[in-house]
Amino acid sequence: MGPIITLLTDFGMEDGYVASMKGVILGICPGASLVDISHEIPPQDVRAGAYVLSTAYSHFPGGTVHLAVVDPGVGSGRRALAVKAAGQYFVGPDNGLFALVLRESSGWNARSLENSAYWRPEVSTTFHGRDVFAPVAAHLAAGLAMEALGSPAEVLLPPWNAVSRKGNRLEGEVLHIDRFGNIISNVKKEQMQGVAAADELTVMLGEHRIDRFVDTYAQVEPGRLLLLFGSSGYLEVAMNQGSAAAALGVRSGDRLECIVRERPGEGD
Numbered sequence: 001m002g003p004i005i006t007l008l009t010d011f012g013m014e015d016g017y018v019a020s021m022k023g024v025i026l027g028i029c030p031g032a033s034l035v036d037i038s039h040e041i042p043p044q045d046v047r048a049g050a051y052v053l054s055t056a057y058s059h060f061p062g063g064t065v066h067l068a069v070v071d072p073g074v075g076s077g078r079r080a081l082a083v084k085a086a087g088q089y090f091v092g093p094d095n096g097l098f099a100l101v102l103r104e105s106s107g108w109n110a111r112s113l114e115n116s117a118y119w120r121p122e123v124s125t126t127f128h129g130r131d132v133f134a135p136v137a138a139h140l141a142a143g144l145a146m147e148a149l150g151s152p153a154e155v156l157l158p159p160w161n162a163v164s165r166k167g168n169r170l171e172g173e174v175l176h177i178d179r180f181g182n183i184i185s186n187v188k189k190e191q192m193q194g195v196a197a198a199d200e201l202t203v204m205l206g207e208h209r210i211d212r213f214v215d216t217y218a219q220v221e222p223g224r225l226l227l228l229f230g231s232s233g234y235l236e237v238a239m240n241q242g243s244a245a246a247a248l249g250v251r252s253g254d255r256l257e258c259i260v261r262e263r264p265g266e267g268d
Contacts, residue, residue, distance in 0.1 A: 002031030003141035004060060008053050008068040009129065010041040017127070021067070021134040024120065028138035037066075044072040046096050047160055047252050051176040051184060053090075054100035055232040062087035067137040068097050069129035080113035080132055082140065082149050089146075091137040093128070096158040100175075100186075103161060114150030160253070163187050170258040174205075174250060175234070181243025183250050187235040187258055203227055203237060204257040208248050210237050217241075 005025055011017040018039055025032055037056045041049045049070035057066055071078075071093040079094040085108035090098050102108055113119075113132060118139045123131040136149060163172040163186055172187040183205070192201070202211040212220055213227045220226045222241040225248075230236045235258065237244050244250070 002033055003029060004033045004035060004064045005029070005137055005141050006035045006037050006056070006060065006064060006066045007039070008037040008041065008049060008056075008066070008070075009039050010043050010045065010049065010070045011039050011129075013039055017129065020130050021069075024130055024134040025067075025138040025141075028135055029142040032138065032141050035060075041070050042252070044070065045176075045252055046070050046072070046158075048176040050097050050100045050161075051234075053097065054104065057088060057090075057101060058086065058104075060088065063089075065089040065091065065137045065141045067129075067133055068092040069133055070097055071095065071128065074128050075125035079153060080128060080136075081110055081153060081155065082113060082136060082146055083108055083110040083155060084146055085109075089137075089140050091133050091140065093133075094153070094156050096156050096161065098155060099157050099161040102155060102157065108155070109146060110153045110155050111146050112150040112153040115148060118144065118149060160186060163191055165191075168260045170260070172235075172256055172258065174252050174254045174256060177245045177250070177252060181239065181245040181247075182230070183237040183244050183248070184230065185235045185237070185256055185258075187256075189229045189233045189235070192229075192235065192258070192260065200261050201227060202259040202261065203235070204259070205237065205248055205250055205254065 022034055038052050053068050069092055081094045083090040083098055085105040118136050120131040120135055160173055163170055172185050175186045176184045201213045210225050217240045220240050225239050
C-alpha cells in the first residue's frame with residue numbers, strides 16, 4: 001500500500017473544497033491513499049478540530065501524513081506548519097489545531113512552511129488548504145525531508161490545552177460537543193488520579209451539578225445526566241438517549257470544574 005494522507009477540515013461536503021485538495025495531492029503523490037477523518041468540524045472551531053484529530057491519529061500506521069485545516073486566520077500572519085510527532089506528520093495552520101496531539105507526545109520536530117517550491121505556483125489568500133497545505137502534505141508523503149520545508153519552529157499551545165489543579169479540584173473546559181450532544185472536556189482520565197467510584201466525582205458546568213459517575217451510558221435511566229470517560233479517555237458529561245449539551249445549554253469553550261471528593265476514611 002502507498003503512503004497514507006488523512007484529511008480533517010471544517011469545509012463540509014457541499015462545495016468543491018475537499019475535492020480540490022485531494023486533486024492537488026494526487027497530482028503530486030498519485031499513489032497516496034486518502035482517508036477522510038472528518039469534514040464536519042463546526043466552522044472555525046479549532047478546539048473541536050484538535051479534539052477530533054487527537055482521537056483519530058494514533059490509529060494510523062507510522063509515517064501517516066495528517067492534513068488538518070480549520071483555519072479562521074487564513075491569509076493573516078499566522079504561521080503554516082509541518083510537525084513530526086509520535087512517528088507521524090501533521091500539516092496545517094499554527095493555531096492550536098495540533099495542541100492535543102502534542103500534549104500526548106514526548107517530543108516533536110516542527111518546521112515553518114517557508115519554501116514555496118513545495119506550494120502551488122499561485123497561492124490564494126483564502127485557500128491555503130489547497131495551495132500550501134495540500135501540496136506540502138503530498139510532498140511529505142512522497143518522501144520529502146521535513147528540513148526542506150523551512151526553518152525550525154515552535155508550536156502554539158493555547159490556554160484551552162491546559163487543565164489546572166487546585167487541591168482536590170481540576171479546572172478545564174469544553175473541547176467539543178459531538179453529534180449525540182455529549183459534552184467532551186479537555187480533562188483526561190490519567191489526570192483524575194484516585195477517582196474510581198461513582199460517589200467520588202462532581203462536575204460543575206456553570207450552575208449545573210453532575211455527580212453520577214458511571215462506566216456506560218445505559219447505567220442510568222433515559223434522559224438522566226451522567227459522567228464517564230469516553231473511548232478516547234476524555235471526561236464527558238452525557239445524557240442517556242438524549243443531548244446533554246441541549247439540556248444544559250453548554251457550548252465549546254465553556255469552563256467546567258471537577259471536584260474529587262475524599263473517600264471514606266481519607267483525610268482523617
